Amino acid sequence: MQYLLLIYSAEGHWDQMSDSERQQGAAAYQAYTESLRKADAILGSNRLQPSHTATTVRLVEGKPQVLDGPYSDSKEQLAGYYLIDAADLDAAIAWAARCPGASHGIMEVRPVWTLPHEAKSGA
Amino acid sequence: MTLANRDRDSDANDAARSIAEAVARRSYGKLVALLAMRTRDVAAAEDALADAFAAALADWPLRGCPANPEAWLMTVARRRAIDVVRHRVVRDECANQLLLLADEIDERDPSALPDRRLALLFACTHPALDAGIRTPLMLQVVLGIDAKTIASAFLTSPAAMAKRLARAKNKIRDAGVPFTVPEREELGERLSAVLEAVYAVFAEGWTDPVGGDAVRQDLAGEALFLGHLLVELLPDEPEALGLLALMLYSHARRDARRDEAGNYVPLSAQDPAKWHAAMIDAADVLLRRASTRNTIGRFQLEAALQSAHIHRCRTRRSNWAEVVQLYDALFAIAPSPVVAVNRALALAERDSPQAALDALAVFADDARLADYQPYWAARADLLARAGTRTEALASYDIAIGLSSDPAVRSYLQHRRARFSPS
Numbered sequence: 001m002q003y004l005l006l007i008y009s010a011e012g013h014w015d016q017m018s019d020s021e022r023q024q025g026a027a028a029y030q031a032y033t034e035s036l037r038k039a040d041a042i043l044g045s046n047r048l049q050p051s052h053t054a055t056t057v058r059l060v061e062g063k064p065q066v067l068d069g070p071y072s073d074s075k076e077q078l079a080g081y082y083l084i085d086a087a088d089l090d091a092a093i094a095w096a097a098r099c100p101g102a103s104h105g106i107m108e109v110r111p112v113w114t115l116p117h118e119a120k121s122g123a
Numbered sequence: 124m125t126l127a128n129r130d131r132d133s134d135a136n137d138a139a140r141s142i143a144e145a146v147a148r149r150s151y152g153k154l155v156a157l158l159a160m161r162t163r164d165v166a167a168a169e170d171a172l173a174d175a176f177a178a179a180l181a182d183w184p185l186r187g188c189p190a191n192p193e194a195w196l197m198t199v200a201r202r203r204a205i206d207v208v209r210h211r212v213v214r215d216e217c218a219n220q221l222l223l224l225a226d227e228i229d230e231r232d233p234s235a236l237p238d239r240r241l242a243l244l245f246a247c248t249h250p251a252l253d254a255g256i257r258t259p260l261m262l263q264v265v266l267g268i269d270a271k272t273i274a275s276a277f278l279t280s281p282a283a284m285a286k287r288l289a290r291a292k293n294k295i296r297d298a299g300v301p302f303t304v305p306e307r308e309e310l311g312e313r314l315s316a317v318l319e320a321v322y323a324v325f326a327e328g329w330t331d332p333v334g335g336d337a338v339r340q341d342l343a344g345e346a347l348f349l350g351h352l353l354v355e356l357l358p359d360e361p362e363a364l365g366l367l368a369l370m371l372y373s374h375a376r377r378d379a380r381r382d383e384a385g386n387y388v389p390l391s392a393q394d395p396a397k398w399h400a401a402m403i404d405a406a407d408v409l410l411r412r413a414s415t416r417n418t419i420g421r422f423q424l425e426a427a428l429q430s431a432h433i434h435r436c437r438t439r440r441s442n443w444a445e446v447v448q449l450y451d452a453l454f455a456i457a458p459s460p461v462v463a464v465n466r467a468l469a470l471a472e473r474d475s476p477q478a479a480l481d482a483l484a485v486f487a488d489d490a491r492l493a494d495y496q497p498y499w500a501a502r503a504d505l506l507a508r509a510g511t512r513t514e515a516l517a518s519y520d521i522a523i524g525l526s527s528d529p530a531v532r533s534y535l536q537h538r539r540a541r542f543s544p545s
Binding site: 001003086087088089090091092093109111 | 249251297298299300301303305
């Protein structure tokens with residue numbers, strides 16, 4: 001199954017770190033990405049620019065309404081993601097727990113929608 | 124059709140029905156586990172199995188019961204599940220699913236169905252599922268108890284319970300919750316969740332001592348069934364052994380909790396001859412087996428306490444020092460005010476009612492005890508014995524007000540009357 005591991009993290013934390021702490025942090029992510037690659041489990045991954053760069057868009061009366069800022073204004077913001085292939089939820093949770101994001105933030109594990117499943121509305 | 128024929132038919136119907144019901148009771152979880160193992164689609168497995176049971180009720184009275192009813196049901200349910208898959212998936216996917224289903228069964232010996240119930244139990248108690256739905260889910264998918272019955276035991280509406288159960292099953296399927304027994308290092312924590320759930324089921328059943336509520340009475344039986352199953356599947360887990368021993372010790376005293384008139388009989392006044400001796404013997408064996416593993420745990424300690432109470436009542440020899448020690452050990456593992464209350468009652472016997480009241484003083488402001496009936500009943504009894512009449516009466520009033528069991532309520536009213544001036 002495919003799972004999206006979403007990294008939610010308090011912003012500003014990165015900026016307050018010393019250079020060596022930042023280096024260490026980046027190295028931890030590199031090592032994690034490398035281990036995913038070695039396990040042949042990674043399908044994609046990206047780090048995102050901070051949420052002040054975000055823009056929300058929705059159609060209002062047929063016209064795009066564009067607003068500055070992220071959709072959710074919670075303290076922890078989406079900071080990046082890994083798209084992985086894992087046998088089941090336990091395997092995905094194990095990968096999420098190894099991600100540095102699990103220690104400096106919160107990981108959300110979401111299965112990717114795969115067809116076919118009928119009667120989703122029964123949920 | 125003659126009358127005799129009709130009678131014969133209805134006999135055959137009854138026989139088929141009772142065999143189908145027996146198989147349903149014994150094999151429900153096993154068949155659901157097998158059907159859902161790879162697809163993780165518990166709801167679809169339940170539907171297929173329900174169809175298979177319906178087919179059995181139509182077929183067995185006509186053609187006689189099959190030699191292996193479990194394998195018969197499995198074959199029909201599998202065929203049904205495959206039909207459903209075929210209807211909704213594209214060809215490649217379909218072949219894939221068929222392969223997965225076939226995987227679970229040894230074609231050379233279809234009667235030797237593997238038992239995957241443990242994996243199903245662990246799936247139901249997965250931490251990714253809402254904690255409050257794990258026990259109801261287990262009751263439904265392993266025992267086949269319907270949402271309505273579960274809802275009444277858990278004091279919620281059938282519609283709400285059905286919705287939450289469906290949601291949990293969808294999550295298992297869509298999020299890919301695995302049907303596996305966790306690895307050794309993880310097993311302990313996950314197993315204790317399974318054991319807690321089984322014990323919660325038993326406690327639900329225990330709250331109805333007179334058996335006036337058939338649903339609740341059944342729950343205790345179902346919990347015992349699950350407890351036996353766990354011991355059968357995990358024969359070396361001391362806590363699984365301890366839990367079954369604990370439930371058997373309690374269940375053995377079930378009928379002695381009421382006299383002929385339906386009045387509440389406290390443990391100290393129960394007639395040991397009314398206890399179920401075979402159950403107590405079985406519990407003794409289980410507890411001894413658990414202790415050879417040298418890993419103490421909550422359920423083993425609680426079982427040991429039950430054993431000590433039974434021993435004392437049978438021999439009429441005081442063992443309160445031993446009981447207090449066991450409560451100390453239990454409190455060290457599971458420090459709850461509930462354990463503290465029971466420990467205090469033992470302390471009252473070993474030392475004095477005042478010593479027990481002193482030990483409970485630290486919990487006086489604990490919010491968890493404010494509406495815990497046994498605490499107020501214990502406190503009332505201790506105060507009365509310590510000679511503090513006014514306070515005792517006030518505690519009796521609270522205990523009586525918090526009682527939901529009429530027999531317990533009237534027992535406490537009698538006790539109170541003995542100390543009241545009028």
